[in-house]
Amino acid sequence: MKVNLVMAAFIAASGSAFAQDSSDNFLNHPWISLESNHTDLAMAQQACQELGTDFHVPTEAHLNTLRSQFRQANLSGKADLLDVVALGFGEESRYRKYNSPDFLADYNGEARRASVRGYGTGVRIRAMHMVSENHTLISAEEPSNSSNSSDPVDTLFNDWFAKIEPSAPVFVAPTPSPIRNMCVQLTVSSPIAEPEIEGNSTDLEGLTRHEFTLEAVQDESNKMVEITIGKDHQVDCNAYGLDGRVEKVEPTGFDYPFYKLANYSLSHTLMGCPAESVRNEFLTIDNNELYIYDSGKPFVVYAPEDLKVSIKVKSIVR
Incomplete structure (x- = not known):
C-alpha cells in the first residue's frame, strides 16, 4: 500500500x-x-x-x-x-x-x-x-456499401457514393x-459539535433551529427549495389558516443565509358548525416563495418550537 x-x-x-x-x-x-x-x-x-x-x-x-x-x-x-x-x-x-x-x-x-x-x-x-464507473463505447452504425446488383452503373454509383459519404461518428461516454x-x-470518542447559532440569540429566542442537507446534483441552477411550516390543529366547517412571514436573514460572519419565521397567528371565520364537522387538519403558513438550492451550504430554518418544518425540492423549467 x-x-x-x-x-x-x-x-x-x-x-x-x-x-x-x-x-x-x-x-x-x-x-x-x-x-x-x-x-x-x-x-x-x-x-x-x-x-x-x-x-x-x-x-x-x-x-x-x-x-x-x-x-x-x-x-x-x-x-x-x-x-x-x-x-x-x-x-x-x-x-x-x-x-x-x-x-x-x-x-x-x-x-x-x-x-x-x-x-x-x-x-x-x-x-x-x-454511480457505475463502467462506460460503454458507443458507435453509430456504419452504412452498408454492399450491393447485389450486377448493373455496372449501380456499382459505379455505389463506389462513388461510398467515397463522398462522411464516416460515421464514434462517441465515447465521458469517463x-x-x-x-x-x-x-480521527478520535472516535470526540463529541460532535453542537450546531452553530447563526444570529443574535435574543432574536432567535423561542425558535427551534432546523437544518437540512441538500443533495449534490449536476445542475443546481434548475432546482429551488420550497419551505413548508405548519402544525396539526382541530378545525370545523370554518376556514382556518396560519398567518406569518418567512424572512431571509444574512448573518455577519456566515457565508450562507438562514430563514426565520419569528411568530405566527391563527385565523378563522366565525360560522356556527355542526359537531360532526370537527376534525384534525394540518395548517400551514401561506408562503409561495422559492429559495436558492446550494448543496455546498446548510439550509437552515428557524421557526416557533410548536411548528413543524419541512422542505421540498422543486425542478424549474427555464
Missing part, C-alpha cells in the same frame, strides 16, 4: 500527540493519501485501519467541521484549514482558494464521491451519490476522474 511520503513522515514525528488529542480542531486531523482508487467503502476503510485504529475515511461530520471552522477563521486560518486537505493530496492552496480532486467519503455508511472547494470567503463540499482514497486521523 502506498502512502503520501510527506504526510507519513509527519505522522511518524507527531503520531502520539495526535492519538491523545480529543480536540475537534480540523487542523489537528491530517489527511493522508493512500494512492489508491477504491470505490468500495469497506475496502477503503480497511486500508485506513492499517495506518492505525483511529484512521478513517473522511466522514460527513468531519467535513462539516471544516465548513464550520472555515467560517469562523481569520484569513490566515482559512488558508491553514484548506492546506490540511491540500497537503494530503500533495498540493497547496493559493489565496484561500483550492479545488480538491474527487475522493471517497463516508456519509453515514454510504460511499459518496466528494470534493472540497475553497473560494476565498467560504468552502463548498460536494458529495455525489456513487469521470479516478476517485482518490484518503484517510483522516
